[in-house]
Amino acid sequence: MGLETILAAIAAGSAIGLVLALVGGGGSILAVPLLVYVVGVASPHAAIGTAAVAVALNAASSLAGHARSGNVKWPCAVTFALAGVLGAALGAEAGKAMDGRKLLALFGALMVLVGLSMLRPRKTADNPDVRLERSTASVLLPRLIPTGFGVGLLAGFFGIGGGFLIVPGLVMATRMPLRVAVGTSLVVVTALGLTTATSYALSGYVDWVLVGLMVIGGLIGAGIGIPLGKRLASRKRGMEQGFAALVIAIGSYVILRGIT
Template identity: 70%
Template sequence: MDPATIGLALLSGALIGLVLALVGGGGSIVAVPLLIHVVGVSSPHAAIGTAAVAVALNAAAGLAGHARAANVKWPCAVVFAGAGMVGAALGAELGKAMDGEALLAAFGVLMIVVGGLMLRGRKGGADPDVRLFAASARHLMPRLAGYGLAVGLLAGFFGIGGGFLIVPGLIAATAMPIGIAVGTSLVIVTALGATTATSYALSGYVDWMLVAWLVAGGIAGTVAGRFAGKRLAARKNLLERGFAAVVIAVGVFITARAL
């Protein structure tokens, strides 16, 4: 990798980390466009595979803090992630078999949908004590597995973490509060990202050197984002809406260009 490409990779990683720290999600949805249009990765499949590795590593790093704060419903996460990994494996195979330009067009449409969901905002449920055990399994397991499979298919197909899809899915399935849903989602994002990354890596679609530079930039971006987030806490809604508008605009651009 030449110095210019390394610099662009560091910058892209920093932007992804900054978004994750400021908005609390959405970093993975901008990773693929950054890799293609900023870093210059020519293959959409390679961009998706490389982004999937970075997504899994970022989620695993963020999970530790939520686990220490007891914001993770582990049994619910395991069921959702188990079904999601099956979906992600299937989705990754479908994505690799699809024409690169058609895949980019579909990714652009997904960005528009995700941006719309972000504009609507996220509301949590009202049951902080929800848990998966023998008495509740009959009700919760089919819902968790169903949402997990559907989200996993999309995450594997597009190489995204799927946090903005997983969080609403967890809330709809269990009525858990949003703070707990966000913490629990990181277990699932890690599992789905690792599944997708493994599938693409086995097909030679992961640039490991690029992953290293993205992660290095992501660490710096996360630190900066946490510092800025404390200063901009009162404007979090404005930040989320502004980022949603950017996601929609980029989605329109990618779709139009691919078509």
């Protein structure tokens, strides 16, 4: 591995860490195109497998802080995660079986859809005391299980953490506040990322050196983004919209590269 590749991998990780720190999510969806078009990973499957490991590690490292702050609804998270793990395992097998160029084109289409969804104004949930227990199971389980399974399928297929899908899925299923949904989603992101990463690793589709370099870059990006995010807190919605536009543009480029 040459110096240029090493620097590109660290830069890619830094970009993802910076985005996560500034807008609170969505950075992982940039990992695959960055690995393919910036770092130069030849195989889309190897890019997906490597990205899945990096996403899982980043989510796990962020989970502790949210848990200490009480922003994790553990029963909801575990239920959603168990359903998602099954979906992710099936999705990863389907993704590995698909032609790499077609997979990239579909990934680009997903990026465009995600970007468009991020442009929509968010609605605040109104049930901060939601709990999954015997009295609420009949209402919450029919919502959490199918939503978790569907999100897991997409996360496994595309090798993404799926935080941008998990958060609205949790809000839709339980009406928990957004800040709690973000903390709870990290449990699910970690579980789905590890499931997808294990599947791809067993097939030899993970570059562990690149994983290490991207984690180093992610720490650098987060170190820059956290204090910068505090300064730009009043412009958070504007940053989210700008990031959404970037995701749409990159997704369109990935589609074109995938079909031509």
